[in-house]
Amino acid sequence: MRRVRTTATATAPALSPTAQLCAVLLLLAALASCGWGDPGGDDDGHAPGAPAGVTAAAGSATTVHVMWDAVTADPAVGTYEIYRGTTKVKEVPGSEHMVDVIRLRPSTMYAFTVRARDTDGRLGPRSREVRARTPVAVAADHSAPTPPGAAQGRAIGSRAAQLSWNASKDDRGVVSYDVYQGGAKIHSVGGAQTATVVTGLRPHTRYAFTVRARDAADNLSAASTVVPLTTASGSDDGSGTAPTDFRATTHKGDDGAYYIDLSWVPPRTDGVVTEYQIRLDGQPATSLVWGGTAPRGRATYSFYAGGDAGVSHRVRLRARLPDGTWGGFSVERTVSTGDTKP
Incomplete structure (x- = not known):
């Protein structure tokens, strides 16, 4: 579901059985020292874990799009808190995993983290810090990009869809593309990307997607042609x-x-x-x-x-x-x- 790919290899070092046992014992000791797993404690649950998969990308000279993976917790996550440095700038419901941070300064580097809060009010630790630099502002730019062309898509089984489009044109350059489901913005990708995969869809459901281009001055293009598609019925093998x-x-x-x-x-x-x-x-x-x-x-x-x-x-x-x-x-x-x- 994502952009131009570069090859990167990460190999987790293999541990001997003795080393694995030692690692487990050290982890249990660390958790015990934090008061976790104490049957005599007053807390019936634990705070959510730190969100993983956090990314940040400039949407314009004054906005940054932040995304993260959903956190599985018991009780469930009620809200996510988004921080710019040490300042909390946004709070969204637990069903949402993306946000646009607005009113930023052009040509500035920003650092973001995300925290999950469960429905009992427990606040989890911060995610890893991610950084994004807003582009230089373009003075007196009132010209929006052209609409993305030749938008098309296909269902991938019952819970995902692949979308693609032709690049928009702009006199100063496209910074990002916004993806809409009906009238709601559901995602944003970088200006060099002309394809994406949307997950989390419902089986046997008809959807209508459009794409709009955005430049550094926050000028937004008209929508692409509508891409209608229907996900497959029931569950599937998930091969997509x-x-x-x-x-x-x-x-x-x-x-x-x-x-x-x-x-x-x-x-x-x-x-x-x-x-x-x-x-x-x-x-x-x-x-x-x-x-x-x-x-x-x-x-x-x-x-x-x-x-x-x-x-x-x-x-x-x-x-x-x-x-x-x-x-x-x-x-x-x-x-x-x-x-x-x-």
Whole structure:
């Protein structure tokens, strides 16, 4: 669902069983020191976690579009708070995962963070900080870009849609494109992007999308032609939102144990995919969460598979999409420890 891609590879280091156990014990000790998991405490729940997948991009010389992934919490997230530096500038309902921060200064670097507050009022920690620079203001620019041309789209199963359009023209340059569902703005992408994928849709539902271009002076073009589409009925296999080109091999580590090596291309989404679930032999095996910059191109990951050679395993994975839902599973691969063939 997202823009021009560059290849980036992030490989999580494989840990020996002893190291994994030590890491778990240290984590439990840290949580206990914070008062978490204390059965004698007065708090019946925990504050939401920090939002992941936060991005910020200039929408004009005076606006920045901030997006983040939905946070799963119990009780549910009631609101998200958006901060510019240490100043809270916006608050949106928990069902929304994007906002336009307005009245900014041109040609200025800004830093943003997001926090989740649950319906019981508990405020979670800040997300990682993201930065965006507003472009230089253009004096006396009253000319809006031309409407995006040749807008088209297609449903991807029952819960997503892919949209594309031809670039608009502007005498000073297009800074961003705004995507509308009916009369409501639902997303914004950079001016170099002419395609996007919208997730979080309802099955067997008719939608009408349009796209509008925006320049640095905040001049907004007329809408593109309407793109009507209808999502598929019921649930589907999610193949349109699944990781692609999934590969699996094994290798023997220096400790004598075997490890499964995975490689895949993230699904196209609006927003960065930061979390994956890996299933081994039909059961959830581990969750992979990028703490830093998640890859937009091919990603890799290795995990412990035991000390015995000749053991076969079935493995596949899926991504948590920016709207908080799980995408479809990749194809399933079968590997055997000691066999290096893909």
